[in-house]
Amino acid sequence: MRKKIVVGNWKMNKTVAEAGELAAAVLEKLDDGIVTCEVGIAPPFPALTEVGKVVEWSDIRLVAQNCHFEDDGAYTGEVSVHMLASLGCGYVIVGHSERRQYFGETNQTVNLRLKKALDEGMQVIMCVGETLEERENGVTEKVVTEQVRQGLKDISDLGGVVLAYEPVWAIGTGRTATPEQAEEVHASIRRTISEMYGELAAGHLRIQYGGSVKPSNAAELFAKPNIDGGLIGGASLKAEDFVAIVKAAS
Ligand code: PEP
Numbered sequence: 494m495r496k497k498i499v500v501g502n503w504k505m506n507k508t509v510a511e512a513g514e515l516a517a518a519v520l521e522k523l524d525d526g527i528v529t530c531e532v533g534i535a536p537p538f539p540a541l542t543e544v545g546k547v548v549e550w551s552d553i554r555l556v557a558q559n560c561h562f563e564d565d566g567a568y569t570g571e572v573s574v575h576m577l578a579s580l581g582c583g584y585v586i587v588g589h590s591e592r593r594q595y596f597g598e599t600n601q602t603v604n605l606r607l608k609k610a611l612d613e614g615m616q617v618i619m620c621v622g623e624t625l626e627e628r629e630n631g632v633t634e635k636v637v638t639e640q641v642r643q644g645l646k647d648i649s650d651l652g653g654v655v656l657a658y659e660p661v662w663a664i665g666t667g668r669t670a671t672p673e674q675a676e677e678v679h680a681s682i683r684r685t686i687s688e689m690y691g692e693l694a695a696g697h698l699r700i701q702y703g704g705s706v707k708p709s710n711a712a713e714l715f716a717k718p719n720i721d722g723g724l725i726g727g728a729s730l731k732a733e734d735f736v737a738i739v740k741a742a743s
Contacts, residue, residue, distance in 0.1 A: 495699050497715060497722035497742040498655060500533035500556055500618065501729025502586065502703075503540075512540030516547040518732035523553070523739065530722060530742040533584055534729075538572055545581040556584040556618070559592060562605035574613040584616045586724075588644060590661045600643035607644060607654070616653040618701070618724065619644050621682070625662035633660075637678055638685050651690055656682060656700045657724040663704025665726055672713045672720075675702045679719035708737035715742050 507515060516534060523532065533554035536544045545555045561571035577585060587610065588603035603619065610617045621640035623633040641656065648654070658678050660670050670678075679700050687695035702714050703724030714720055722742050728734040 495697065495721045497530035498533065498699055498701060499530055499722045499725065499735075499739045499742045500535060500554075500584070500586075500701070501725050501735050502535045502556075502558060502589070503537060503729060504558070504591070504726060505537055506730055507536060507540060509540050509543045512536045513543040513547055515730070515732060516544040516553075519735055520547060520551055520553065522732050522736040523551075528552075528739060528743050530739060532739055535584075535586055541577070541580045541582065549581070554584055555580070555582045556586060557582045558586050558589070560585045560587065560606055560610055560615075562602070562609040574610050574615055578613060578615060582615065584618060584655075585610050586618045586620065586657075588620045588640070590620060590622055590659055590664055594661070600640055603640075603644045604646050608648065611648065611650075611653050614653075616655065618655045618657050620657045620659050620703070620724070622659040622661050622664075622704070628660065628662065633678060634681050637682060641682055641685050642689070645689065651686070651694050651698055654698065655721075656686075656698065657703050658682060658700060659703035659724060665705070667705050669705040669707075669710050669714075670702070672717050675704075675714060676717040676719055679717065683719055706738060708734050708741065711738040711741035 533556040535556035535558050557577045560574045587606040592598040607617050623636045627636045683695050699721040701722045701724045702720045706723045707728050
């Protein structure tokens, strides 16, 4: 049985003080319910320390939104895995579609980041997903399979890996994939993983869904057999909504 995982990706939102307040509100609301899934929060880099302090004694994981693949050096604006680890991050997101779309991220650079994070003992959430044009052209499975294969190139052990299927057309648009549409892609990803790593590894791998998940649609999505939780953008900026989604996964 795979333990579901729900992570809030706050993207480029919240000052340090606001982030601390939001994390405290999430923690407080989670405390009054039974939570059986893994929960993580990915604030922007400047707020990692503050959020880390708030969640330090809780089960909430501190998650980074990105990392670089070198240890250090002349890479202005980048942050290395060991810097993130020193702040208490246990997970890092790589390959988010916004990184691919706006910052030139490719399957190859996603693979480099993922490898570096795993080498340093950090767990990784690797995002994959097709654009609207690709879906309309009927190449969703081909695109996603390629992202999975290239992103995981030369990775022999999936122990520290979570995948997130995030159709680009559903991110921040209010348009959610139907549970059936999402399940179809999740099942195809699991087949690819089975071909690459065998059935046992495929059975253990967690695949989150992301794309306009809200309290009103979370339970239906999470009820699908191959959907193991969610990567939540917009709805994670409201403690009440995020906690409702976490509870739907519990
Ligand atoms: C995301 O950024 O990973 C995401 C899924 O965003 P939203 O929930 O806002 O669509």
